[in-house]
Amino acid sequence: MKFEAILFDCDGVLVDSEPITNGVLRDMLNEAGWAISHQERMDYFIGRTVRSATARIEAETGRPLTDAWMALFYERRNIALNERLLAIDHIHPAIERVHAHHGGRIACASGADRFKVEMQLVKVGLMPYFEGRIFSGHEVPQTKPAPDVYLAAAAALQANPARCAVVEDSAIGVTAGVAAGATVLGYDPLGDGAALRAAGAQTVFSSMADLPGLLGC
Numbered sequence: 764m765k766f767e768a769i770l771f772d773c774d775g776v777l778v779d780s781e782p783i784t785n786g787v788l789r790d791m792l793n794e795a796g797w798a799i800s801h802q803e804r805m806d807y808f809i810g811r812t813v814r815s816a817t818a819r820i821e822a823e824t825g826r827p828l829t830d831a832w833m834a835l836f837y838e839r840r841n842i843a844l845n846e847r848l849l850a851i852d853h854i855h856p857a858i859e860r861v862h863a864h865h866g867g868r869i870a871c872a873s874g875a876d877r878f879k880v881e882m883q884l885v886k887v888g889l890m891p892y893f894e895g896r897i898f899s900g901h902e903v904p905q906t907k908p909a910p911d912v913y914l915a916a917a918a919a920l921q922a923n924p925a926r927c928a929v930v931e932d933s934a935i936g937v938t939a940g941v942a943a944g945a946t947v948l949g950y951d952p953l954g955d956g957a958a959l960r961a962a963g964a965q966t967v968f969s970s971m972a973d974l975p976g977l978l979g980c
Contacts, residue, residue: 768922773873775932778883787840797823809933850887853971862892864980870916874900874907908935910943937962
């Protein structure tokens with residue numbers, strides 16, 4: 764299929780932010796009384812927003828999830844990202860080729876808040892490819908796994924969602940792309956891609972160097 768537009772998730776697809784963000788969240792949950800390990804945190808929270816896990820967090824810590832706690836999490840998260848964030852391996856040449864091949868019809872559709880997404884894209888030098896085409900799950904009626912953020916991105920690019928490709932790294936994100944009607948490519952650099960395939964990814968790949976070819980660029 765010749766795709767009309769390519770829609771990218773951000774965390775874990777464009778930037779290697781998940782270990783950093785998850786490390787901050789693990790530390791804060793530990794401090795609040797939930798002795799969750801790094802691996803448990805990765806397994807449970809990848810692809811989810813912190814707010815979507817309010818009931819679980821409150822049950823495990825015995826404390827309400829307050830706006831002040833969330834503000835402190837965002838502050839500590841942003842400091843850590845500014846200090847240590849790196850781009851996903853091979854993503855710069857891959858994005859350059861995809862952007863050129865599709866005449867700039869690419870977008871970033873993330874479940875994260877806009878400030879984080881934009882800060883990260885600036886930090887790793889990818890903002891020129893996505894400026895004006897960034898969509899946050901915080902700004903649509905329902906975030907992932909609902910399809911809203913991908914539908915919003917496709918609509919802004921005047922593309923039929925069924926003729927869009929979505930690039931995702933989590934089962935929750937793959938579910939969102941499939942629900943939007945897009946063809947989903949799952950990025951899994953370390954695993955076997957089983958969870959992404961089970962969620963509906965049509966193709967799973969392990970290196971961003973392979974992405975342009977998979978998209979027909």
